[in-house]
Amino acid sequence: MLSRAIPSNTATLKSAKYMPTVLGLDSSTQSLSAIILDTNSGAVVAEDSVTFGAEFPNYRQPHGYDESGARGEIHANPMMWLEALDLLLARMVKNGVDFSKVASVSGSGQQHGSVYLRGCFGKKLASLNASKSLKEQLEGCLTRQSSPIWMDSSTSTECAEIADAVGGNDVVCAKSGSIAVERFTGPQIRKFAKTDPEAYAETGIIHLVSSYFASIMAGRNVAIDHGDGAGMNLMNLANGDWDLDLVNATADGLADKLPSCEPSATKSGKISNYFVEKYGFSPDCETVIWSGDNPCSLIGMGAWEAGKIVISLGTSDTLFAAMPEPQTDPNGFGHVFGNPAGGFMSLICFKNGSLAREAVKEQFDLDWSAFDQEELAKTPAGNGGLMMLPFYEPEITPRLDTGGPVFSREGDHCAGETVRAVLEGQFLNMRANFGWLGVKPTRISLTGGASENDGIAQVIANVFGVPVDRLDVPGSATIGAAVRAAHGIGGDLEKLAGQFSQVKEGRTIEPEVGAMEVYEGMVEKFEEFVEAQG
Numbered sequence: 001m002l003s004r005a006i007p008s009n010t011a012t013l014k015s016a017k018y019m020p021t022v023l024g025l026d027s028s029t030q031s032l033s034a035i036i037l038d039t040n041s042g043a044v045v046a047e048d049s050v051t052f053g054a055e056f057p058n059y060r061q062p063h064g065y066d067e068s069g070a071r072g073e074i075h076a077n078p079m080m081w082l083e084a085l086d087l088l089l090a091r092m093v094k095n096g097v098d099f100s101k102v103a104s105v106s107g108s109g110q111q112h113g114s115v116y117l118r119g120c121f122g123k124k125l126a127s128l129n130a131s132k133s134l135k136e137q138l139e140g141c142l143t144r145q146s147s148p149i150w151m152d153s154s155t156s157t158e159c160a161e162i163a164d165a166v167g168g169n170d171v172v173c174a175k176s177g178s179i180a181v182e183r184f185t186g187p188q189i190r191k192f193a194k195t196d197p198e199a200y201a202e203t204g205i206i207h208l209v210s211s212y213f214a215s216i217m218a219g220r221n222v223a224i225d226h227g228d229g230a231g232m233n234l235m236n237l238a239n240g241d242w243d244l245d246l247v248n249a250t251a252d253g254l255a256d257k258l259p260s261c262e263p264s265a266t267k268s269g270k271i272s273n274y275f276v277e278k279y280g281f282s283p284d285c286e287t288v289i290w291s292g293d294n295p296c297s298l299i300g301m302g303a304w305e306a307g308k309i310v311i312s313l314g315t316s317d318t319l320f321a322a323m324p325e326p327q328t329d330p331n332g333f334g335h336v337f338g339n340p341a342g343g344f345m346s347l348i349c350f351k352n353g354s355l356a357r358e359a360v361k362e363q364f365d366l367d368w369s370a371f372d373q374e375e376l377a378k379t380p381a382g383n384g385g386l387m388m389l390p391f392y393e394p395e396i397t398p399r400l401d402t403g404g405p406v407f408s409r410e411g412d413h414c415a416g417e418t419v420r421a422v423l424e425g426q427f428l429n430m431r432a433n434f435g436w437l438g439v440k441p442t443r444i445s446l447t448g449g450a451s452e453n454d455g456i457a458q459v460i461a462n463v464f465g466v467p468v469d470r471l472d473v474p475g476s477a478t479i480g481a482a483v484r485a486a487h488g489i490g491g492d493l494e495k496l497a498g499q500f501s502q503v504k505e506g507r508t509i510e511p512e513v514g515a516m517e518v519y520e521g522m523v524e525k526f527e528e529f530v531e532a533q534g
């Protein structure tokens with residue numbers, strides 16, 4: 001059984017001196033972003049972002065990852081991420097950003113992705129030379145040249161093996177908060193250990209995307225936090241530490257290759273001298289361990305206490321909320337992660353998020369404004385009975401590979417119908433899969449790149465039948481990372497949320513009465529449609 005064991009960092013909170021300017025970094029699927037917040041005035045001091053596909057065409061990964069691998073393998077290049085970090089910070093300095101004022105830095109990483117490094121990684125980090133690049137100096141540390149990321153679905157065999165070894169998926173779920181899941185790090189590690197045992201044996205430490213970056217910022221190996229650690233099928237939620245049954249069922253010798261697991265507000269020491277010398281950070285700048293993008297978003301949306309439901313429309317779409325009591329999804333699709341403020345959060349991930357919407361946008365050669373203002377607007381709520389299973393890629397929730405989108409009616413569907421069908425399919429699917437949280441939302445907070453789109457926000461408001469609030473600044477994971485940097489050195493979360501997690505005036509979308517009724521009647525039909533394909 002799960003218990004309420006994951007602690008917050010209240011000791012640090014009371015003792016630390018409050019410092020005003022903080023930096024949040026966010027290494028997401030497609031980009032690396034930075035935001036500097038002044039926690040005295042509530043101002044956003046600076047923001048910048050590097051998009052992997054556009055800025056590093058030499059890696060030939062237009063969306064930031066390589067999907068040419070066999071049977072659902074999707075990997076990214078951990079050296080591209082380092083090039084992005086050097087580029088981003090250098091560009092910010094060139095644009096006049098003064099990093100010497102930053103008192104603390106933390107970050108957010110796409111969840112589940114893993115980086116495999118030699119034992120010398122920690123030593124290398126401690127002696128980085130500011131006149132060389134991170135890539136030049138750290139490339140030799142990799143024992144695996146690429147990192148499996150959250151989109152990878154190639155480990156069904158390993159999931160079954162891990163579950164069998166510990167007594168079934170019920171046991172995996174009760175211990176870790178999720179059944180064994182293809183994209184989670186444990187099954188990915190097992191596959192690596194099986195397919196390349198020599199490289200696995202040479203691996204001294206395995207980091208998540210979050211702890212990899214956090215280690216680089218701190219100049220030493222640092223911990224994985226409870227938010228991101230819970231996405232590995234390796235951490236025991238009841239005590240916030242590695243679960244040795246799961247670890248031993250995953251791969252031989254794994255316990256010695258994992259960093260420690262700590263509360264999210266843990267400080268990880270002063271910033272590495274590399275960043276002091278190269279980008280002008282103060283040698284007194286503190287670092288705070290990083291978390292996953294969804295736990296960071298929970299903080300950035302001011303939703304760390306139970307009551308708010310957040311929908312994030314990024315590369316994946318996710319629905320999450322702080323949990324009053326930890327409970328797991330009986331269907332095995334949803335997850336329980338550590339809440340960076342202490343306790344737990346739920347998370348449901350839908351793989352067919354922005355990339356499915358982009359596929360429709362590209363199919364009809366639209367821009368985002370035409371997508372909703374022209375095409376969506378042409379069709380009525382309910383699309384005249386036309387439904388779509390919007391699973392352009394094999395879906396995670398529900399676990400279903402339909403080999404592409406499936407319409408409930410055959411024939412040619414025009415742009416307006418297809419735009420509406422993909423959106424209604426996505427949000428009816430969300431509605432059909434969030435019941436296990438036991439929360440009846442009265443409002444929804446919306447974030448992520450696509451939350452800017454009024455038409456998409458309107459469909460969500462109508463499908464869920466509640467108002468949808470959008471924040472002043474769209475990058476909630478990046479803000480959450482910066483807020484966590486402040487929290488780690490004693491900042492007050494309530495005050496920070498008051499400053500940075502406010503709904504922008506005029507940005508709330510109210511549900512439309514007629515449309516709400518149409519969707520109320522469609523949820524069951526949609527569920528039957530899914531069932532018929534399963």
Ligand code: ADP
Pocket residue numbers: 028029030031313314315316354355357358368369447448449450451452453456
């Ligand atoms: P991630 O953090 O996963 O990289 P983001 O939250 O930054 O993703 O969102 C990026 C996505 O947002 C892009 O892939 C794009 O499809 C989508 N997006 C950006 N602007 C719009 C818009 N106006 N309407 C719909 N989608 C948009």
Ligand code: XUL
Pocket residue numbers: 029109110111112150183231292293294314316317318347349
């Ligand atoms: C969550 C998930 C994705 C990634 C990338 O479980 O797989 O949301 O965190 O954003």
